[in-house]
Amino acid sequence: MRPLLPPSVRNLLPLELERRVPLQEPPGLGALVELRLGEGRPVELCFTGASRFLDPSGELTTDAARAWIAGDGLCQRLLQRVAQGSVYALEEELCQGFVTLPGGHRLGLAGQVVASERGHRLAQVTAANLRIARELVGAAELLLDSLQDHGLLPPWPSLLLVGPPGSGKTTLLRDLVRRASEGCPERQVEGMRVGLVDERSEVAACHRGVPRNRVGPRTDVLDRARKAVGLMQLVRTMDPQLVATDEIGSEEDARAVLEAREAGVAVLVTAHAGSLEELAARPGLQPLLAHRAFEAVCVLGRHPRPGTLVALHPRPHIPARSEYL
Template sequence: MAAFQEILDVLPARYRTLDVSNVQELRLRAGQSPAVVENGAERRLAGLVRQEELSEILQRATQQSAYACTQSLRQGFVTLPGGHRIGVCGSAVVKNGELAGYQALSSLCIRFARDVRMDSARLLPNLTDSCLILGAPGAGKTTLLRACIRALSESGQRVSVCDDRGEISAMTQGKAQFDLGPQTDILTGLSKDEGMLLLLRAMNPMWIAADEITARRDLAAMETISYCGVRLLATAHAKDERELRLRPLYRELLTLGMFRRMFVLLPDRQFRCVEVKNE
């Protein structure tokens, strides 16, 4: 199979000859030139995107299933085999206060997934207690989180993953599209606070992992988990510990004393490990 064949299969024929070896995203906006994102910058391509092409791509991605299409649009994206994701934008239709679909599509953001591997021998000595992963947007927090989950699982530890938005596992038809290790249990579709507590009750984990802690109810769930002797892996939006402490929610998180260690991502996607200084 060609690289990124899962994406090429849903694209119109005129896009299938693109060199996508270094592409991070393909951006398709109705009436505008298509563009690829490489190294964080957009590069325009020739031609114009037709609105009907957007609908055709989404239909192929959901395998012509109206139900699958509706369910996907409610969360704003479609996950393809291989973990690739198609983000959707357009004229929203709201029913009973919830997104029910789109009257018309205006843009698609096709994100190319790469399962980046990291050296477990470097990670494991630092994964002896609950760990928080810090990084700026796009720094690779979720990639490092996957690597930590896989390293723990492959070392014989039970890890439960609360993947509320499907970012960590890219679950498709009950199967994770990213390898998270042989002793990993994955829950999708529930909010982080509900999901983490369900995993605590149901799966007897040694670790619970979640992406992007953003709400106080997440903190309450993690505090409960920490009292039960289960360790935590999570990510937070902050480039370093100083920026983390400037944000009220994260200051509160640190005062709870649950996390003893942090992985801080660097611009070259390497990381440094620091001990948490609880106030």
């Protein structure tokens, strides 16, 4: 049996939570994806196959009435441990609502906000969502098979991976970056120079700029750089054949992707959308479809497991709306 949590994450948990969270993965539920906390409500563990509550003795249960209720200040104490006592040092992250942990894990936060120069920041944390990043070598193979079946590989295509939160976009992106960088000789694809913009340190999990996750021997990483700025910087300075980044969404991001394509560079990016139609409804991203920026849009789902390929749309083209004409 595998450990439920990486040691670096377990060590961050407040004592009253750490002593209740199981040490090993329970059989039949899959890997832990999220640990969700909220003051005055049950602590929930979300696995790839199901979710369970913690009872006061640390056993897993489906009955919320039997569950252990997080006490006042638990989420704030978790944040204090993550910040190593200096929450002020996380000012920028608190404005964004999440903190990236070593290893690419992410602590999402909610609670009471106050106005700040950047819009607002969290003043009191009363809910937290600890998302566990898992490097899954080989995750990209089924998608690569499908691309080859559709005649989209070789050469390496420009791809947009879309799906709802928790559908495995980042995990699949990481493995695709690795495969592009290493090359796929069995698919007649040579290794490529890859530039990765890892704004939240979730893909490469860099420590002092050095990737901890396997992203390939030809991959250059811009860690914690803004996506749009970083993509253009890599195109100008590192001569990539492919650039990649996670969770594009703004018009600025879309312009950077289009500029990379116009420079003859392939792109590999992800975005939140449950279907091609939902993607086209996002004003910031719709121009990418109008300009045929991708050889394929790959729609991912959570069931039966994260990373499931729901649909593959080869060479999608949706004409621009009137506001883009």
